[in-house]
Amino acid sequence: MKQIKVLGNGCTKCQKTAELIERIASEQGVEVHVSKETDAQTFLQYGVMSTPAVVIDEQLKHSGSIPHTDQVKEWLTA
């Protein structure tokens, strides 16, 4: 199961990012656990400067915007 973290201060974009990933994962039948991280120290830990950011299995994949659908598909199938 992929551990996915969505980093952000709880703005609507972060919310949408998390929902998007969950939706695509369930469409593709990939098992994921999506958690939302709002703690400032977590941003520092991953070196994230723009949110929403996506961390999959401890690897920073994306930051600064809601990801595109095809990007998310790529991460989930990798």
Next chain:
Amino acid sequence: MFEVFAQFADWLAYELLSLSPDSKFGDAVHFFIEDVSKIYVLLVVMIYFIALLRASLNVEQVRNYLAGKNKGVGYILGSGFGAITPFCSCSSIPVFLGFTSAGIPVGITMSFLLTSPLINEVAILLLMSLLGWKFTLLYVVVGMTVGIIGGAFLDAIKAERWLQSFAKKALEAGQNAPLQTTQEKEKLSFTERHRFAKDETLEIFGRVWKWVIIGVGLGAALHGFVPDGWIEHYLGDGQWWSVPAAVLLGIPLYSNATGVIPVMESLIVNGLPIGTTLAFCMSTVAASFPEFILLKQVMQWRLLATVFAMLLLSFTLVGWLFNGFSAFL
């Protein structure tokens, strides 16, 4: 080139809705239609083209560029980048930490964060089209000055003492670490630029369209319903107390620059002095409680309160200064 919007408003308000051009209501509706249609068209066109140009500029690059710059240049650059770099206000915490952990002094980081909400391409565009280039230039200079002096002041009082402890540690670690070499710049293809610009346009327009309606609506109401000369009669002399009153009034009102600029236009046209208008609008845009509370994660209360007080004081001074100036012009 803007007459087409007046003609469109003529047609919609006077012909289609058959309102009388002589009535207050007809006048207000006409004003509303003309301004909203003009602003929407300008926004979509300009956001797209500006986004094409700055697709490769992001906060990570700004940080790499600012790291290790000396303070004097740092404040000016920080404020300048704050004006042109796009970032969502919900990113202020990670941006603050990213800058801080690269060893950039708190003052330079704050120059960036303070200028950012005040000046952006949408604000500049609206100011140019509604109030002309002279006022726009004035607004940009004032906004950047507040950011630059604010940042320098925070370093002068050693504001880093009042960061939350983990942020303070990150700053110290960053200052002692050797400067990281900047990552190589990726070249963007036109398709990628277009994609970025399209996303930006949709995103920004989706966020600001309602502010335009609110702002222009208020402006139209002022335009059509406040008796001619009322504002000028009571507030037109730039009475000293009207400036701090305007700043205080602006705190609970929260808007972004897009919503407040159409209101500025109406206030100025109705005879509110330029200083009072600037003070009110900057306070509305930059001093908002919800965003300040977010900064609590990285700053102690003491620093938070200092920054807030500093902003209010500087907007008041800006107001007095410009009201004073205009008396001599």
